[in-house]
Each structure stands twice: as structure tokens, then as C-alpha cells.
Amino acid sequence: MDKYAIGFWGCYFGAAGLMLAGSVFAYIRSLRRIAVNAAASAVASTFFVVAFLGGLPISDGATLDRFLAHVASLVSVLLAYLLFSILGILRNPKAQRKALVLLAALALSVIATGWAFSPQQALLLSLAGAMLLGFVAMAFSLRNALRGDRLAWVAVSGVLFMLVAILGLSWMALARGHVPWQAHAVTALAGTAYLATMASVLWTRYSYLIELNRVMAHGPAYDPVTRMRSNSETNNMVSAAFKHHRDQPVPLGVIVVTIANLYVLEKLYGLAAVNHALFVCAGRLRRSVPTHIEMGRLGEDGFLLLMRNCDDSGDLIHLARRVQAALSRSVVLNTTLDAGAAPNQQTRWGAEVGVGVLRVSKTDSLAASAVGTGRGMSRAALGYPSRIAWFDESSGEIVDMPVLAD
Incomplete structure (x- = not known):
């Protein structure tokens, strides 16, 4: 990998590390739901990046394509679920169960269908499913934004950056890393921007919960x-x-x-x-x-x-x-x-x-x-x-x- 590409990807992994450290701090403060969301977003995104950059110890090309197809389906479903949770779409348990069933069915159907094709075709199918899920997530984010949720506009930009990163990483996986460093730069910056926007959304929710915890703990003794x-x-x-x-x-x-x-x-x-x-x-x-x-x-x-x-x-x-x-x-x-x-x-x-x-x-x-x-x-x-x-x-x-x- 080109030295410039290494530098840009170092920026991405640094941002992922900071997000993971923030999730640990939130967990210590007993805000476990926010902490789990942040940690899952950072770990899943980073694993996706490492896998598609060729960082896994899999030498056989066909096996790697098949594995990447599974990674693309599972990670995209997980990130979509986390985004829906952050936006408040899954507030009640019934909606959570329904979303889990639908997303799990989507991931399993894409993976199962992929086994009817060659490994590279299965990878393309999973990437198409990931892009489709990204557009669905953007549609939900845009709907919330138009309804007056200012935080959803940040989510819209985050999903856009995510789609750009998926496109770049797909190119790198299919070309086995033989892409110019400029593509690495754009993809790494898009991935970093995605993490930054998701971190800002999570921080807004986190600060709100801190305030809510204080009000609930002190009641009339606390001036908001x-x-x-x-x-x-x-x-x-x-x-x-x-x-x-x-x-x-x-x-x-x-x-x-x-x-x-x-x-x-x-x-x-x-x-x-x-x-x-x-x-x-x-x-x-x-x-x-x-x-x-x-x-x-x-x-x-x-x-x-x-x-x-x-x-x-x-x-x-x-x-x-x-x-x-x-x-x-x-x-x-x-x-x-x-x-x-x-x-x-x-x-x-x-x-x-x-x-x-x-x-x-x-x-x-x-x-x-x-x-x-x-x-x-x-x-x-x-x-x-x-x-x-x-x-x-x-x-x-x-x-x-x-x-x-x-």
C-alpha cells in the first residue's frame, strides 16, 4: 500500500480508536446503551475496513470473496439497526423485534442466495444489498429530518459518507488493492467522516441522557x-x-x-x-x-x-x-x-x-x-x-x- 494511503487510513483508525475510548467512558458512567452503540459502530466499521483492505489471513481469492460477502451483509445490517436505534425509530420493543427479524431475514437471504453464484458474484450481490440498505437508512434519516429532527440531518450526511466508503472499499476488494492512493484517500476520509458524524449523534444522545439522569436523580433539587x-x-x-x-x-x-x-x-x-x-x-x-x-x-x-x-x-x-x-x-x-x-x-x-x-x-x-x-x-x-x-x-x-x- 502506498505511504500516502497508509497515512489516510491511519487517520481513520485513530478516529475509530477515539470512538471506542469514548464508548468505554460512557459505559463507566453507566450509560450502557449509548456505550454499546458506539462500540459496536466502531468495531463493526473497523472490521469491515480491515477485511476489505485485505488485512485478513486468507490467501485463497475465492474463499476471501465468499467471506467478504458474508461480512458485507452482516455488518451493513448491524450498522443499519444501530442507526435506526439512534434515530429513535425503534423506541418500543415491538418495533425492535420487527426490525431485528426483517434485517436478519434480509442478511440471511442475501447470504443464502449468494451461495447459488460464484464467490465474486456473491460478493457483488452482498455489496448491492449493503448499498440498498444504506439508501433505505438515508430515506428514514431524511424523513426524520424533514419532520423537524435536526439530529437526523447529521445522520443523513453520515449515511452519505458511509455509502462513499462502501463504494471505495468495494473497488479495493474487487481489484485486490490495486487502486491509486487517491481512491484510498477519498475512501478513508469518507470513513472518518462517517465515524465523526455518528460520534456527534451519539454524543448528543449521551449529553441528553447525562442531563436526564441528573434531573431524575435530584428532581426539584436540580436547576436544569x-x-x-x-x-x-x-x-x-x-x-x-x-x-x-x-x-x-x-x-x-x-x-x-x-x-x-x-x-x-x-x-x-x-x-x-x-x-x-x-x-x-x-x-x-x-x-x-x-x-x-x-x-x-x-x-x-x-x-x-x-x-x-x-x-x-x-x-x-x-x-x-x-x-x-x-x-x-x-x-x-x-x-x-x-x-x-x-x-x-x-x-x-x-x-x-x-x-x-x-x-x-x-x-x-x-x-x-x-x-x-x-x-x-x-x-x-x-x-x-x-x-x-x-x-x-x-x-x-x-x-x-x-x-x-x-
Whole structure:
């Protein structure tokens, strides 16, 4: 095989390896159906490629053609079934059984019919069946896409790449590998593109199941917009922390963040833009805050961060500054529900962030009082140059934090 061809096929096998590694990760996360689909797609496709490239230890040409005919029928049926499963066509057990019976009957009939012909003719018959099944899969994908399933459009392109790869590999098998390296390049790239599109479809399903698992596990305690604790669960978290504080008096640090311009954003651009803004702000919070800090959503326009064992108020103030700086950066928001919105359906927005910071050391402090004080401080901080209000527990005064020079 030409060195250029080896390079392109190396790209394909690398993509297959990554897909297989991703399936192992999904399996570890207990998403076994997605993991099995991904692994089966990667292994079956790779075996098909290896067989048709002449990588099997079969020296007799007739035996090889007969074996490749069986491989073409079985692998095409398997990949079609996996695609139908990913697209949601086989949601109920009855449809699954019917599809399994029909596809198995198709594969067995093609294989049985092939034995009435010469090995090479049997191979051509199996390849024709594989192409026909590919066109059927494309028809189903296109039907779902026209019905509004955007994921099906990715599947349509994936099936198209698969058909191109089958054509190229068929040529290589029939010509016993005597084809130009350009054919290898096109075929390998088509195979890689097929794996990439199927991986993207599986990842979409995988991320949806992760989100669904979180919602099912936490219920009302989980906020799907910010992917944090919900408002009620945040209050429960603070109450539990203050109860523990009374039993074991260790200072607590509370940071309350208020985003003042969400209401205006909703009036101008709608709820989709607000949800996008909250999603981005929550993501920035997670990246800015150390792992030992507990946090959650507070009300409709804010977040609460809780630092246990807050012996050093300097760390608390430093964290508040970091949070305020991270959330104040501007972001481009979608104003429609389409995640891939055009530039004229987007707007640049910057959050008006106020931060209230208090350190609680008194054992008679109440959780509700601390949260209420923090909310009031965060709103008052919107009028401060630093946008950060600090509660001095010893004097009972709320003061503006000095603005640090850049």
C-alpha cells in the first residue's frame, strides 16, 4: 500500500480508536446503551475496513470473496439497526423485534442466495444489498429530518459518507488493492467522516441522557438551566451549614451574587436570551470557584456561594473579586431557541453584577437572615464602584470594597 494511503487510513483508525475510548467512558458512567452503540459502530466499521483492505489471513481469492460477502451483509445490517436505534425509530420493543427479524431475514437471504453464484458474484450481490440498505437508512434519516429532527440531518450526511466508503472499499476488494492512493484517500476520509458524524449523534444522545439522569436523580433539587442546585435546594444547603455551625462553631463565608439586568434582557429579547445568560454565568462560576466551595442558584437573578471553615476573610474577599470579574465579561447571546443562530439573531450582553460578602462567626446567626442580608448587600453593591459590598460583623456596617488597580 502506498505511504500516502497508509497515512489516510491511519487517520481513520485513530478516529475509530477515539470512538471506542469514548464508548468505554460512557459505559463507566453507566450509560450502557449509548456505550454499546458506539462500540459496536466502531468495531463493526473497523472490521469491515480491515477485511476489505485485505488485512485478513486468507490467501485463497475465492474463499476471501465468499467471506467478504458474508461480512458485507452482516455488518451493513448491524450498522443499519444501530442507526435506526439512534434515530429513535425503534423506541418500543415491538418495533425492535420487527426490525431485528426483517434485517436478519434480509442478511440471511442475501447470504443464502449468494451461495447459488460464484464467490465474486456473491460478493457483488452482498455489496448491492449493503448499498440498498444504506439508501433505505438515508430515506428514514431524511424523513426524520424533514419532520423537524435536526439530529437526523447529521445522520443523513453520515449515511452519505458511509455509502462513499462502501463504494471505495468495494473497488479495493474487487481489484485486490490495486487502486491509486487517491481512491484510498477519498475512501478513508469518507470513513472518518462517517465515524465523526455518528460520534456527534451519539454524543448528543449521551449529553441528553447525562442531563436526564441528573434531573431524575435530584428532581426539584436540580436547576436544569444553570445545572446547579435549585433555589430551594440552595436554601436547604445553607440551613444545613448553619445548623452544623451551631454544633461546631467554625466561621462560614457567604457570597451572594445578583445579576441586575436579567429583567431588561427578558423584556428586550425574551426568555431564551435570559436562559442563555444564566447558563453562561453558571459555567463561568464553576470555572472560577474552587472545588471545595458549595454553590447554587438563588432566586431568579442570583447565585449563592458558601465557604465552610472560612478562617481567613481575605480568601473570601479574593474569591468575591474573582467571581465579580468573571461574570462581568460580555458574552454573545442567542435571542432565539436555535443554538446555531445567525449573527442577526444574537446580541452582545454584559451582566450588571453586584456581590454581597459576609463572614459569619456568631453561633446564634440564622441562615435566612444571612441569605437575606447577602441579597440586600448584593443589590446595594450595584451602586458601589467596586460592585462588591462587605459586611463587617464586628461593627454591623456594610462597606464598599476598594477598587483594585489593574
